Amino acid sequence: MQTEALTGGFANPPVEASRGFRAALNALARPGTIETVAGAEAPAPVSTAAAVLLLTLCDAETPLYLAPGHDGQAVRDWIAFHIGAPIADAGEAMFALGTWEALQPLAPYRAGTSEYPDRSVTLIVEMETLEQKGARLTGPGIREAAHLSLPEIAAFQANRAAFPLGRDFYFCAGDRLAGLPRSTMVEAG
């Protein structure tokens, strides 16, 4: 196993995981806000923000899907040492990591059931850039309207239409992350 797989975890896990969790909560509670996180370094092409999310949210009981491009031995080794999450297919995963294009199509991912809408996937989408402009967001957690540079519009409108079922999204670029829960209404900005 390469040394790269063994480094890059939290130096002080209780504190840094708490900060990461706070950022993840804030991002989902206030769609459109961009949080900055630090403390984790995963092998390329995983961004710092995605690494923090994985370390904070995933463990041995959360199957993780790696989309093509992010599915490599270095990333798998890193996840095995630091997280221990089992690598799964898109259909069984509770978390998925990849670029927007690589994660397509969205249909196989779990969207929950009427009895258990929480049994759905959280997609961690790697982006080139993340800005507060573009698609117009309204709904819970947003005072009037927020803007976020989403990769597309239609997919998130369909996701919202299935509420209370649906999938939740995190967008990561470098050390910045934003969230888009299934409750948010998305329109072209």
Add this chain to the structure above:
Amino acid sequence: MTIQTTETEARRAWMGLLAKAAPARLDALLGEVGDLPDFTWLRRPEAGGVMVRGRMGGTGQPFNLGEMTVTRCALQIAGGAVGHAYVQGRDKRHAEQAALVDALMQTERAGDLRRTVLDRLAAERAARAEGRAAKAAATRVDFFTMVRGED
């Protein structure tokens, strides 16, 4: 392949020995070694529970024997060797020292450490096990059938 298996077996043996050693004794023996290298943490010591599983007679269906507390850590010493430790109990210093020995056993100081630390730990453990077995053997009761009254 064979070489790698032998190395893995040897490492398993010393990691097991360190995991079960008494923390105070390991500390004392490491004190005799002296001159321990600097290291960086890959995973700081953390305590947790693991489920110990067994098989009846070593071959039956696995069953859960019970939970035990373990402390684990991983570190890297100057030179690049990586040491891992999973030790009994919640003594973080014990885990740190076990990982340090594990890392040093992969360097040219292996022979030195084997003499000063591992061989002595192994001898003490064997002596303890033997003492216990002897104590048990002294109170053993054998049952004989003297007369069965059949003839």
